[in-house]
Amino acid sequence: MRIFALAFALLLMGGIHSALMAQPTGLVLGNKSPEIKLTTTKGDTITLSSLKGKLVLIDFWGTWCAPCVEEQVDLARLYKKYKLASFTNGKGFEIYGVALEAKKPNWETLITKNKINWIQVSDLKFWRSPVAKAYNIQELPFNVLIDGKGFILAKNLHGKELEMEIGKNLIK
């Protein structure tokens, strides 16, 4: 009986341990998205985890990447449309724009020119950014859609596919 109790306790402990460890981060759908802690053009730090509760599109882009710049127009439209929407897995929609930039002026100019009114952060390390490594970015544009708890819903969707994925999570 004692042996059984011991075995049960061990199993239970193992279970708790796995549950604690069972939040793999990494770029697999359903995994928790790696934390990002970067600064805005004004020097304020905004973490990705501070957006908990919202559906978030992490948009990796650069002013030197023509398709990324073109996409900002479509992102502005999506942001306006879904910003205050309620989703099954988040309340409100936010874009966390991570710019792979080397210098601030180009980035600031494009934010103003494109009237980007969502979060913009960068470490100004261009392709040397640790975030590019953490998210295993191979090329731009690249994005990750996460739910209110930070779990990855989709990767690298653009245009209609991206909007469909956001729409799928809407409370109708």
Added chain:
Amino acid sequence: MKTKSLTFLLLLVVTSVFATTEFSCQGQSDPWTPQQLLAPADLAKVLNNPKAAQPIIYSIGMQAIVKGSIDIGPTMRAENLNTLKQKLGKLPKNSQIVVYCGCCPFSRCPNVRPAMELLKSMQFTNYKLLNLPQNVKVDWIDKGYPMSE
């Protein structure tokens, strides 16, 4: 009806001919030869060997990432191309020169062509383009090749 179909077919043929011509022209217009592409592994080997003759390396993109490279800035901008021109003007024509950008594939990069055209027009004889087919992260940083401080 027949005339309409014929016109459509003709239009299709003309369009496809133009499309092909444009495509092939784009390929031919690269101002470098395959022999002028320098493999990253080869440059890394030279950089790691202090006894080897070191080339002059210019970063003509967003950031000087390769060890020892000189930051010119994106040569799609006239002022940066001019900076490169001035620096090159002081060098012998047979100097060993390497340029790289690494923002994105050559087909999308706005910086490699102006720089390579400049080197060609200035009649340098020993210059290469660092072959970063995807970008400087995938083809240099991720490979662990030497980087600037």
